Amino acid sequence: MNDAPCLLRMSGIRKTFGPYTVLKDVDFDLRQGEVHALIGENGAGKSTLMNILSGGLSFDAGTIELGGQTLNARTPSQAIEAGIAMMHQEPKLAAPLSVSENVFMGRLPGQAGALNRRALRRRTQEVLDSVSLPLSPDEPVAGLSIAQRQLVQLAKAVAMNARLIILDEPTASLTPVEVQALFDLVGRLRARGASFIYISHHLDEIFRIADRVSVLKDGAMVATLPTAETDKPSLINRMIGRELGDYYPARDTPKPGEVVLDARNISGGGFADVSLTLRAGEIVGLAGLVGAGRTELGRALSGADRLKGGEISIAGRAVKLRDPADGIKAGIAYLPEDRRDSVLRPLPVAQNISLAARHDIASAGILRLKQEKTMALGFIRSLGIRTRGPEQLAGGLSGGNQQKCVLARWIAKDTRILIVDEPTRGVDVGAKREIYALLHNLAREGRAILMISSELPEILGLSDRILVMSEGRLTGELPGAHATENAILSLAVPQSSREAIHA
Incomplete structure (x- = not known):
């Protein structure tokens, strides 16, 4: 990779907003066929730098060269024409439209305003086949999972003949199985010559996928290193300027408090026949693949969505939760994923x-x-x-x-019962540690916390008990102190796939 030609060179990029300088003469380069990670705390300047590259922002000083030519992309459409595609954390797709209509949006085949659906379907199938995506061109995006929508974004970049693809927190809501599917596709695309800038707060992923890593801190580039020549503690120290210490709060053995929430055989949109209890003073982790019904369960337990059956009791008294106001009156708060x-x-x-x-x-x-x-x-x-x-x-x-x-x-x-859905999504490592400590302390003060998370290390590091969902049902409970990622995954994948997990 060291002898690969340079595809992108950003030199001396400077950007100010009023009196604030947010990028301070930043240098960044990307080689042909490389995955180059860009990391830093929230506010370090990563998004600003990438918005400049993708045509969303102007810059005050510096130069950008792409393929040896000066790049003057002042709008996103100009950046796309130059071969730059940005894949956002929240997939920017038109949900009511089909996969094919999203992949070729703005470039739909046809004449005199009439869409050639046969040509659209054929071209989309060619793109999907080229990157081995098992999706139907006719499938509405609204019915796809977050992971599948991320893959559709990549297919769209392929259809645009993008040579530089920016991945901005692409795995924020994905489970390990779905992350691997995304990484497999990135590998296939880079083998065809595509280059990637990879932005993520998940440092473990950096070492799995990136060739080099650059660290931004307070708008300045402080280091660019081959990933093989650094480690996680070193990167954290460069990002936040201090040692992080123990990432998760010291595990203790809480004395189980009284049952504050008891759900019996409840069913709702996306889940069925679920029974669980929450006790004062504990954190219960809720794990499962995207689409397993975790969020739907959390919303129903707080009154945000109506139950179709079953019963919920708070402190031993049956309650009817018709809306969030009923949940708040019962002492339940729901912190949504978004x-x-x-x-x-x-x-x-x-x-x-x-x-x-x-x-x-x-x-x-x-x-x-x-x-x-x-x-x-x-x-x-x-x-x-x-x-x-x-x-x-x-x-x-x-x-x-x-x-x-x-x-x-x-x-x-x-509020005595907190339901937190993906509490550290899109949050940098320093802030994550602070939120972990805060949740730990709230539980030890006597609150009951149900924590929904797609990050297995987070589930394992914080939970006193772990509940696992698959296809809308609870499939098991594990003690937090002794659970493993494999044990969680074996319960999280659909029944038909479990033998493959154990193989």
Whole structure:
């Protein structure tokens, strides 16, 4: 790989937003057929650099060369014409349309405004066959899993003849089996000459897929290394400027508290006949493949979705959860996988924190702003929320600090049952450690936590008990202290595939 020709060279890239310099004379290069990882904490400048490369942002100084020619892509369409494709963490596809319509969107075959569906289907099948994707060109994207949608994005890049593909957190919601399918496809594409820039907070993946790794810190490039010549602790130290220490909180053996939630034979959209208990003072991990019904179960337990059958009891009393308000009254809070569903980005940090507890800091129906600010300042200090102050808009915070604001909201409400769905999705390693410590401490204070996660190390590192789902049903329970990834996967894959896992 060292003697491969240079495909991309970014030199002295500088970018400012008002008085803030977010990229400081950054140099970055990519070789033909290489996977080059780009890592750094949230806010380090990774997205800004890639948005410049893909035509989404202008830059103030520096040069970009692609294939030895100066690149002047000032719009995403110009970058696409130059052979650059960006695959976003959230697949940007038109869900109601078919795979073929998404793959060739903007380049649909036909004449005089009439779509040639036969040609579209044939061309799509050729692309899918070329990268060994077992999908039908006619299948609606709405029915595909997140993993399949990611693969469709890659097929779209192939159809565009992209020679440089940017992968931005492509595995954030994928399980190990699905990650491997994605990596297999990347391997096939690079064998055909494609080059990749790989952005991820999952450092273990970097060593599996990347030839080199570059580290951005505070808008400056601090290192570019062959992955074979570095290790995870060294990269973490370069990213955050300190040793991370123990990644997960020290495991202890909690004394099981009282049962605070008891679900008996409940069924809903995406799951059926599930029974489980949550006890005060414990973290219960909920594992399974994407599409196993984990999120649907979490939403139903909080009242966000209606049950079709079964019964839920809180502290020994049967409850009817018809909507999230019923769940909140019962002492249950649900933190969704997508922070956009819970963080009110246009509002200040203080209002995001006080949202659920506003009745407690109001007098005669009038909100006491001084008390709201005092509450917010207390959580900013105790949870280590990095913000310019309670008045800063929540949309300006990093993902990890937004997540802390949402947790603060439910702590302020004194919610006793927390259902957290992918709590560290898209969060850098330093913020992950802080969120892990926060969840651990909340449980040890007596709250019951159901943690839904696709990251098996996270499940194993935090959970006192582990529940596993497959195809909408609970398939087993494991003790957190003694569980293994293989044991979880053997319960998570469909019954027809389990023999392959054990082979």
